[in-house]
Amino acid sequence: MNATPSPAPAQSKAALTDMxxxxxxxxxxxxRSGEIATDNLDDVREAGLLGLTIARADGGQGGGLRQIVEVIGTLAKGDPTTALIVGMHYLQHAVIAKAANWPQAARRQVIETALREGALINALRVEPELGTPSRGGLPGTRITWVDGKPRLNGRKIYSTGSTALRWGTVWAATDEPEPRVGQVLVDLTQPGVSIERSWNQMGMRATGSHTVVFDNVELPDTALVDLRAPEEWHNRDGSLVLGHVLAIASLYDGVARAARDWLITFLHERVPTALGKPLATLPRxxxxxxEIDALLMVNESLIETALTRAESGNYPAHEANLAKHVVTENAIRSVELGLAAIGNPGLSQDNPLERHYRNVLCARIHTPQADVALAAAGRIALDTGR
Incomplete structure (x- = not known):
């Protein structure tokens, strides 16, 4: 991923805010419906934002980490489910822009369909038995060869954007005596691919993170875009890890800021009879x-520090993971404070604060989870004495 600053995307900050x-x-x-907001995605397409992280040489905008954070953080104030789908698309194209192993034909196909048709892509990695690959283990989704042609079988859960995606980079293992592991590019419209509508969560309901099933899907050789020995994946590109961490942090910070803005409006409009003036006038x-603004001020500072250090090439992954942990916990705490203070109106489904709270809680399940981030930072501190 390009960590250095690059020109702003075609959309101005004001246009993003309007969106x-x-x-x-x-x-x-x-x-309420749990359906993906396809009209939101259409707005993103029409604004020309799907090429944000596609290299300029390939017809995209060549945006880097700062641009991802700005777009995702802003869109998340309106609808974090759309922002998550778009953010995952950005991160996948950032991977493609740097990938040395991808066949050129596969690379061009994904890029050209994104720019010409607005085709979306995401990584499909999590499995029922494996869980998240970030904790280790071989995927159960397997590549076999039948009459010399590769075929894919398996299932992926929590597949964000599922029904809106054209492409999936599927985490799979070969059935060879010494299995290789890695990314398989799958056109999700082809025969043998189906979607089970399994996503019925408390929060982030409209991400469409359903189960994608691969049943003897025949693949072209160019689909095997990056297969390696398992140990070769231990040293992942740090800039790509950082991109994921900060995209997630900025998204949930955006949710917290939307909750804050709603709370301010509510406190100005709510005039109890016994008080005779708005709740906003009370010192409490x-x-x-x-207190809420103090938490969000810390978030803003942490995200800006992370971006500045990333641009200088000096931001260790364990510190980035800690930043994600702190930013998302601050976001959760800030929404909780507002919810507790105003009582029943905060829990009413007629008000957005209840939805913001359910959404912001989902920050804790995104990689890296708290135990991983804290343990890694602690080990490094104890090993180095710093």
């Missing part, structure tokens, strides 16, 4: 907003 406002008007309905609620 997020449209998303916010639709968010409650999609949360003024202190509350100060």
């Amino acid at each position: 997020a406002a449209r998303f916010a008007q639709r968010a409650a309905a999609y949360d 609620f003024q202190t509350l907003l100060g």
Whole structure:
């Protein structure tokens, strides 16, 4: 991933903010239905934003980490489910832009369909038995050869964007005596690919993170884009890991900021009869907003520090993981404070604060999870004495 600053994307900050406002008007309905907000994705396509991290030489905008964080953080204030689908698309194209092993034909196909048709891509990695690959283990999704042609069998859960995706980079293992592991590029519209509508979560309901099933899917040789010995995956590109970490941090920070903005409006509009003036005039609620803003100020500082250090090439992965942990926990805490302070209105499905709370809690399940981030940082501190 390009960590250095690059020109802003075609959309200005004001245009992104306007787009997020449209998303916010639709968010409650999609949360209730659990369907992907396809009209949001159409807005992103029409704005020319799907080429943000595609290299300029390939017709994209060549955006880097700072641009990803700006777009995802802004769109998440309107609808974090759309922002997550778009963010995963950005990260996959950042991988493709740097990939040395990908066949040129596969690379061109994914890039050209993104630019010409707005085709979306995401990595499909998690399995029922394996869980997340970040914790180790061979995937059960397997590549076999039948009459010399590769075929794919298996299933992937928590496949964000599933029904809206054209492409999936599927984490799979070969059935060779010494298995290779890695990415297989699959056109999700081809025969043998099906989707089980299994996503029915408390939060981030409209991500469409269903189960994708591969039943004897015949693949072209160019689909085997990056297969390696398992141990060769231990040293992943740090810039790509950083991209994922900061995209997730900025997304959930955006949710917390949307919750804050709604709370401010509520406190100004709510005038209890016994009080005769808005709740916003009470010192208790003024202190509350100060506490929330302090948490979000820390988030802003951490994200900016991470971006600056990434641009200088000096940001260790364990520190980035800690930043994700702190930013997302601050985001959760800030929404909890508002929820606890206003009582029943905060838990009503007629108000967005309840949805923001369910959504922001999902920050804890994204890699790296708290135990991994904290243990790694602790080990390094004890090993180095710093």
